[in-house]
Amino acid sequence: MSYDPIKAAQVVAKLLRLSEAKALDAVKAVTLVYLCDREFITCWGLPILDENRVSMPHGPINFATYQHINGQVGPVPTGWKKLLSNQANHMVGLTREAADSNLDLLSRAEIETIEAVWGRFGHIDTWDLALWTQQKENIPEWEYPGDLMRPILLATIMEAVGIEDPAEACEAIEDNRRIDALFEEIRGH
Template identity: 45%
Template sequence: MTYDPLKAAQTIAFFAIQQGNDIDVLKAVKLVYLADRESLRRRGHPIQSEARVSMPHGPVNSTTLNYLNGAFRDDGGWSGVLSDRANHRVGLANPEINQDQLDRLSTGDIAVLETVWAEFGGMSGFELVDWTHSNIVEWQDPQGSSRPIPLDRMMAAVGLERPIERAREIESLDQASRLLASL
């Protein structure tokens, strides 16, 4: 369960398809975070396997934001799904991509993404910033910098029991997956 750039790109592609094949970057990163949060609430695990941080504009998935900002050369399939960021937007690399081709996303992932889109898809990026500042209790104002959001704090915020133990289980699975992948 290490970070999967292709899965993250397909998550953003799902939202871009709903938006008409491109989406505001700020809106995309908020929706990705909200999808992970909803997945935690429903299924006990996030869609993306990555660190999350509080930033001035609210919570974000750190590695996904770095990919959106072009920070990685080895894109792990990202560029086959999404175009480079331009004018604060990101779009599909191929306008023919449709939801059926988003094969890294499970049926459960798609159900979560559909729920998040139904609730938040009509909001702009800055409306989502305001909403997350007011409603995401695990977000803490980083005073112009960034601050980690531990998985157990997200779990507690969505009402999961034993968040520390559950977060450790997920982190142990991630470590084992990384170790096996390196063999």
């Protein structure tokens, strides 16, 4: 399990399809991705996306997905461009190929989680949602980082959502990463 930008694009594309809008504010998109991951951790004990998360001044985000949405990585994976387009004014939009049938890296449980998060938070304005995530009673793992960013450890999120033994759960995820890496190495030879 390692960061998969195509899967991240599929999460954002599903959110956009649920919004029925042509575009979504990038801040709202990455905030919703974080909330999807957090909810999936609550329900299943692991995140949808395997990436670093950080506290930023406007709230918690998934960092690699944030970088992709903002065009801060290059070259952009073909699968990302197939589903999403960067638009003016910090907006991310759908392409014509972003049908639900093209969201094949998402499990049924992941899609249901994304739908539930959209149902709970999709109607909230970008900056109201950002403010909501900065409230300790809502997202206790977020800490104001000043002008920078501050890492949010997976174990910290797990503890905040009530996972019984966060260290053991993180160790199991790390074991899966090592197994995945071995399979990738075998496939590569």
